[in-house]
Amino acid sequence: MSQSIADIMTRAAIAASAEIMDVYARPIHAEHKSDGSPVTEADARAEAAILGILAETGLPVLAEESVSAGRVPSLGERFFVVDPLDGTKEFLKRNGEFTVNIALVEHGRPTHGVVLAPVTGALYIGGPDGASRSDLVDGRPSAATPLRVSDDGPLRIVASRSHGHAALHQLCDALAVEADVSVGSSLKFCLLAEGQARLYPRFTPTSKWDTAAGQAVLEAAGGVVLTLDGEPLRYSDLSAPFLNPFFVAATSVPLARRAASVMASLLTPPV
Numbered sequence: 001m002s003q004s005i006a007d008i009m010t011r012a013a014i015a016a017s018a019e020i021m022d023v024y025a026r027p028i029h030a031e032h033k034s035d036g037s038p039v040t041e042a043d044a045r046a047e048a049a050i051l052g053i054l055a056e057t058g059l060p061v062l063a064e065e066s067v068s069a070g071r072v073p074s075l076g077e078r079f080f081v082v083d084p085l086d087g088t089k090e091f092l093k094r095n096g097e098f099t100v101n102i103a104l105v106e107h108g109r110p111t112h113g114v115v116l117a118p119v120t121g122a123l124y125i126g127g128p129d130g131a132s133r134s135d136l137v138d139g140r141p142s143a144a145t146p147l148r149v150s151d152d153g154p155l156r157i158v159a160s161r162s163h164g165h166a167a168l169h170q171l172c173d174a175l176a177v178e179a180d181v182s183v184g185s186s187l188k189f190c191l192l193a194e195g196q197a198r199l200y201p202r203f204t205p206t207s208k209w210d211t212a213a214g215q216a217v218l219e220a221a222g223g224v225v226l227t228l229d230g231e232p233l234r235y236s237d238l239s240a241p242f243l244n245p246f247f248v249a250a251t252s253v254p255l256a257r258r259a260a261s262v263m264a265s266l267l268t269p270p271v
């Protein structure tokens, strides 16, 4: 029986998680890439596991470590975007806030996403049928719970733990944010999808593989990811170094637009 694309992506994420936890259990040695970001044996092993499984689909894959090694396939209109270990700094700090990210992009939009946090086993899946969370037990997903954003209650904001921006405090003041929390990796998108936060502003750099899977999960749960121009964050006309513009993820379009407008004004020097 042929497996659905979501099943193949989930299987790939679980295989990557096993490789990551095997490395996590022992002393970890990090090297630094040419851009100064850390990389470990876990990144390479997880990516190899993912690529081996996604190869069953015959679709091209834009994957972080392959790109670092100069391997960039011709992508077309349908391709995977993979970050085998998002939040490598958190992995090195051993705080559990790192994820495996696998997205399917179709015509510039992330239509399916799988985000898996190896330490807790939290598994987030988003696609045309909606978003869900399950938990890995002995390497197998438990029954899935549907996810939906929550666009009322206190304005809780979530931001990067290791790549913050000085203007974040001003944004919180301007929007009357009631609580802010710092979390590493794509878990920020998932917290919005779960209804635990309403806003994730990003005005420090990210690459396509940092966002595609989390965006798919969040959008499937009813949220949005907009650039500071108010347009959906897209994955078309991609070329190295595959950076995103600054963006805001939110539980509704009006909230995202309001935050994007404040972020843009904070980044524009007064004349």
Ligand SMILES: Nc1ncnc2c1ncn2[C@@H]1O[C@H](COP(=O)(O)O)[C@@H](OP(=O)(O)O)[C@H]1O
Binding pocket: 037, 083, 085, 086, 087, 088, 089, 159, 160, 161, 162, 163, 183, 184, 185, 186, 205, 206, 207, 210
């Ligand atoms: N200066 C920079 N340029 C490009 N990407 C950056 C960056 N600083 C951080 N990132 C990205 O931010 C990701 C971490 O996200 P967060 O800060 O939300 O935890 C990193 O993922 P990796 O850990 O996979 O390298 C990295 O890709």
Ligand SMILES: [Mg+2]
Binding pocket: 083, 085, 086, 087, 209, 210
């Ligand atoms: Mg990353």
